[in-house]
Amino acid sequence: MEVERYEVPSAKEIDAAEALRIRSLREASQQPIPDPDSWLEEEIRRNVLVTTVDYVLDWARSRSIFPLMFGLACCAFEMIATATSRFDISRFGMDIFRWSPRQADLMIVAGTLTWKMAPAVKLVYEQMAEPKWVIAMGACAISGGTFRESYSVVPGVNRIVPVDVYVPGCPPRPEGLIYGITKIHEKIIKASIKSG
Amino acid sequence: MTVALNGEEIAKRIAEVFPDSGAAGDEVTVVVNSDSLYQVAEFLKNTSGLDFDYLNNLTAVDYLDYFEVVYHLSSLKHNHSLVLKTRCCDREEPVVASVVGLWRAADLQEREVYDLMGITFEGHPNLKRLFLWEGFDGHPLRRDYL
Numbered sequence: 001m002e003v004e005r006y007e008v009p010s011a012k013e014i015d016a017a018e019a020l021r022i023r024s025l026r027e028a029s030q031q032p033i034p035d036p037d038s039w040l041e042e043e044i045r046r047n048v049l050v051t052t053v054d055y056v057l058d059w060a061r062s063r064s065i066f067p068l069m070f071g072l073a074c075c076a077f078e079m080i081a082t083a084t085s086r087f088d089i090s091r092f093g094m095d096i097f098r099w100s101p102r103q104a105d106l107m108i109v110a111g112t113l114t115w116k117m118a119p120a121v122k123l124v125y126e127q128m129a130e131p132k133w134v135i136a137m138g139a140c141a142i143s144g145g146t147f148r149e150s151y152s153v154v155p156g157v158n159r160i161v162p163v164d165v166y167v168p169g170c171p172p173r174p175e176g177l178i179y180g181i182t183k184i185h186e187k188i189i190k191a192s193i194k195s196g
Numbered sequence: 197m198t199v200a201l202n203g204e205e206i207a208k209r210i211a212e213v214f215p216d217s218g219a220a221g222d223e224v225t226v227v228v229n230s231d232s233l234y235q236v237a238e239f240l241k242n243t244s245g246l247d248f249d250y251l252n253n254l255t256a257v258d259y260l261d262y263f264e265v266v267y268h269l270s271s272l273k274h275n276h277s278l279v280l281k282t283r284c285c286d287r288e289e290p291v292v293a294s295v296v297g298l299w300r301a302a303d304l305q306e307r308e309v310y311d312l313m314g315i316t317f318e319g320h321p322n323l324k325r326l327f328l329w330e331g332f333d334g335h336p337l338r339r340d341y342l
Contacts, residue, residue: 019330116329151336152328 021119029118029159036162055189061105061131062188064093065181068104068128070121073111075138078171087174092181101127106184107161108177112140112147113154125161133187135180136163139170146170199276200224206246206278210236225279230265233282234293240269240280241298247271248278251299256309258339263290263315284315294320312337 009017067089071079083089083097098104101124113121125134136157139145144155157163164187167180207221210228217232228236240248248269257264262285270277284290294317295302306317307326314335317323325332334341 015324015330019332022329023331116327151341 018119022115025119025122025160026115029154032156032158033160033162035158036164058189062185065105065133065184065188066096066098066103067094068101068107068124069097069099070107070124071110072113072117073138073140075110075141075171078174079108079110079137079177082174082177087178089178089181092178092185094181101125102129104128105131106133106135108135108137109141109157109161109163110137110171112145113157113160114152115154116152118154118160121157122160131188133164133184134161135165135167135177135184137167137169137172137177137180139168142166142168197275198270201276201278203278206240210239213239225281227281227283230282230284230292234295237267237280237295237298240278245274247273249273249299251295251301251305252277254295254302254305254309256313256315258313258337260339261285263287263313265292265309265315267295290315291318292316293318296320311335314338 071077081087083094094106101107105128107125107128109121125132134157136142140147140153141157144150144153147153148155154160165180165183167177169176172180201224203221203224203226205221207219207226210217210219210226214232214235216229217236218227218229219236220227226236240246248271250270250272252268252270253266254268255266257266262283265282265284267280268277269280282292284292290313292315294306296306296317296319303320303322304326306320307323309315310317310320310323311325311327312335324330328336
C-alpha cells in the first residue's frame, strides 16, 4: 500500500498564493456590499400560527447568540470589557465567545481591517452557518476610520462582508456595544422563517 | 543607568583604525560611510572596551536627498550605548551591507526596512517583504510614495 505524500508548498509558493488572494480580493471589493435590510421592506403577511412559532423561534434565537471573537485592534479591548463582570454580556445569553466560526452566529468585527487580513475575514464569514449576523464595531470597521487613506487599510468592513449593525465610536463604550446588540436582537425578531 | 557614550570620542577611535571610513561624531551618534559600515560594526562589537553585543533597534529615515540607516547599539557587559548611522545617497537602488552576521536581531528589522523603505541589504539570507504582500507596488514609507 502506497502512502500518499502531501507536498508542503515552499515559502515562495505560499507568498505568491497569498499575494494573489489579496490582490484579487482587493479588486473584487471596490464597492461596499449593500446592508441586508430586506426585512424592512418585506410585507409581513403571516398567518396566526406561523407568526407565533416564528416569533418564539426568533426570540429564542436572539436571546442565545454565540458571538465569534474577532477582535483585531483596540476595539477588541472594549469588546472584552463588555464581556467582563461590570458590563456583563452574558446576561444577554452571549455567554461564551466562540473561537470557531462553525459554532457562532454573530461576528463582531472590532478594529481596523487591513488588506492582508481581509481574505481571512472573508473565509471566516463564509464558514459560519446561516443564520449569521455581523456587527461592525468602531470607526475603523465602519469606514476605515482615521486610517481610511492608508495604503493597507480596508475602507470599511462592508467591502468584504455584509454588515447588519454599525456601532460607532473610537472605541465605542461597552454600553454602546450593548445597544448595538439590542438592535441585533430587534433585527432577529423581525425576520421571518420565509426569508431565511 | 545606561551611559550614552560620547560620539566624538568613538568617532576618533574609529578613524584611527579605519582612516577612510569617514567617521564623524555628534554628542551621542557616530556617522560613517556606507562602504565601511560592516567593518566599523565588527570593530564596535569585538573591541574589548566597547563590546556592543546587543542591537536594540534598526531603522531608516528618509531625508529627501539621502536615506539614513540608524542602528541603536548597547553593551550588556559595560552598560553603555551608542547610535550608529550611515547615509546612502542613491535613491534608485539603495544598498547597505547587512549586519545579520553580527547581530541576529537585525534579521527581521532589515526585512521591515526593505519592505517599507526599499533599502536592499546585501548579505541578508532571506530579504523579502514582511508586512506587505509580495508584489505590492512601491515602498510606502518613502517621502515620495503618495
